[in-house]
Amino acid sequence: MSDEPEVELEARLAEQESFDPPSSFTDQANVTDADVRESFAEEWPECWEAAADLLTWDEPYATVLDDSNPPFYEWFTGGSLNASANCLDRHVENGSKNRAAIKWEGEPGETRTYTYGDLLNEVEAFAAALRDLGVEEDDVVTLYLPMIPELPIAMLACARIGAPHSVVFAGFSADALATRMNAAESEYLVTCDGYYRRGDALNHKEKADKGLRGVDHDVETVVVDRLGDELKHFLGASAHDYGDLVDEHAGASVEPVSRDAEDMLFLMYTSGTTGEPKGVKHTTGGYLAYTAWTSRAVLDVKPEDTYWCAADIGWITGHSYIVYGPLALGTTTMMYEGTPDYPERDRLWELVETNDVDVFYTAPTAIRAFMKWGSEYPERRDLSSLRLLGTVGEPINPRAWKWYYKHIGDEGCPIVDTWWQTETGGMMVTTLPGIDTMKPGSAGPPLPGIDATVVDTDGEPVEPGNAGYLTVQQPWPGMLRTLYNNDERFIDEYWREYSDTDSDDPEDWVYFPEDGAKLDDDGYITVLGRVDDVINVSGHRLGTMEIESAIVGVSGVAEAAVVGGTHDVKGEAVYAYVILEDGQEASDAMYDRVVEGVEGAIGPIARPEEVIFTPELPKTRSGKIMRRLLEDVASGDELGDTSTLRNPAVVEEIQSRVSEE
Ligand code: PRX
Secondary structure (H helix, E strand, O other), rough: OOOOOHHHHHHHHHOOOOOOOOOOOOOOOOOOOHHHHHHHOOOOOHHHHHHHHOOOOOEEOOOOOOOOOHHHHEEEEOOOOOHHHHHHHHHHHHOOOOEEEEEEOOOOOEEEEHHHHHHHHHHHHHHHHHHHHHHOOOEEEEEEEOOHHHHHHHHHHHOOOOOOEEEOOOOOOOOHHHHHHOOOOOOOOEEEOEEEOOOEEEHHHHHHHHHHHOOOOOEEEEEHHHHHHHHEOOEEEEEEEEHHHHOOOOOOOOOOOOOEOOOOOEEEEOOOOOOOOOOEEEEEEHHHHHHHHHHHHOOOOOOOOOEEOOOOOOOOOHHHHHHHHHHHOOOOOEEEEOOOOOOOOOHHHHHHHHHOEEEEEEEEHHHEEEEEHHOOHHHOOOOOOOOOOEEEEOOOOHHHHHHHHHOOOOOOOEOOOOOOOOOOOOOOOOOOOOOOOOOOOOOOOOOOOOEEEEEEEOOEEOOOOOOOEEEEEEOOOOOEEEEEEOOOHHHHOOOOOOOOOOOOHHHHHHHHEEEEEEEOOOOOEEEEEEEEEEEEEEEEEHHHHHHHHHHHHOOEEEEEEEEEEEEOOEEEEOOEEEEOOOOOOHHHHHHHHHHHHHHHHHOHHHHEEEEEOOOOOEEEEOOOOOOOHHHHHHHHOOOOOOOOOOOOOOHHHHHHHHHHH
């Protein structure tokens, strides 16, 4: 790192609006063909054979895309394959048996390395055990595990026997676990005793047990012993110890089940406009091909790399870019259990140094925290192994982008700002690091083969320089196929806005991701954020309705409105405006009950930054809550027009209460 003072760096970088990838990168990049977007457009949809070619198929597919029944598109129809065989067996057979597949570090500092050979053995043993427990093809297995190797092992074991997994983020509450298990009618749960967070052993099993009490059917449970003597736990009648199961089935050989390309690989619940989480369904062929292709083209992953996506596998980023994409390509993928500031704020950089990490992928919220902590932490470590950096999850402002570029990448690593969603399965809008100029703050052009278009309220493409709504006008292999057991909601949520839903012509069907965006003059897309009632806290997607119903569930609360307010590190934070029932007092105890209500229903990630008790909510004459106004108050912004309010005086009242807190 140079000794250039921060002030000069800021001044110099602040001027610069675009950055070209260095030749040291482009000379070795996986994708260097500057015409790749044109050639994909000309050959669409056959262009996606390039993605399918990265996989090993049991049966070759007959058709690349079947679009005869939009929006229920099918990709690689007629083909069959197994995801675990693609992530494991073929690498073992092709001479990579002894290459590290997963390098894991626990928060206390212990490490584990699984070679492809080791990983295959344990996946087979656990797959055999799951079968013995009664898991059959198409049974949904819920995985409620933190960042320990048993999580990807369980995912791949499920994939091996054709049982879709539904991973529930370990930070989610017992109630959230129960809701998801009930919705998926999932009769199997893999969980653990606990895990480490900032030096403390957290009891996870207690939460899982509490969740199970809310499940309306019988469940077989497997418990991983992560903490050993640190936390004793007891197994009930329908619970099994993971270690014992793997020992009993050691050496088992489990033939990977050949799955149809369109068979479900997994379900992932995510937040939407209503209080009910949505079960996003991803399939075996299209999803795996798409995550492998984007890992190769955008993250430039090579088999000999040590690659690190510092996300949690409980979210889609971890599914696609810690587990499936990287393992399909046969690289070494890193996992870290703990937080970035434990025991010190250089923990991630220490991991980069000691593991010679080549590619690092994280979220803007983390970058903003690193910035706040200061450059002295990355400076303590040798980060020269890094070749490429990535970000995902929320818009990154140019200042954070430039900090990342300078202090982590030493001005020598391209940055890919990747826009995508749980529903898209993989990246959709981003620069290709071997080809494209980068512009801080703008994600970039759509990927080859992706028709991402910014439109106005009528669905017409906007002129360059204008803002509108992001849409995707053609299907892509990684797309969700439906919402679990709810085709109607699938159409309502993603298609109705801009499609002619009576038409069976795919041209009339347009996917709406519910993000606002600006089309830059050069065709780059700057994503502005959600336009629905979803807020993005530290890159985690939360539905305001879910939080509101948790608050209204607290006794004494009459009404609640939850909005996102801007926050330095989290991007957005939860602000809860709460009206109490008559006779209830806005006390500290009530404040705590509201916070506990939210944590109990969803988890600490949804914890309100502030609870503001108010006698009324600002409403329009037609009775609609003016959320925009509540957002302005939360963010400390100048207030928009209040003239349409039925009760304008309440705004001042609310403002005075916020400033009191
Ligand atoms: O608003 C967009 C934002 O995150 C949302 C998707 O959230 P989720 O399904 O949880 O997936 C997150 C990880 C893929 C999007 O609708 N988002 C994601 N990436 C970006 C982004 N906003 C701006 N820039 C990005 N690079």
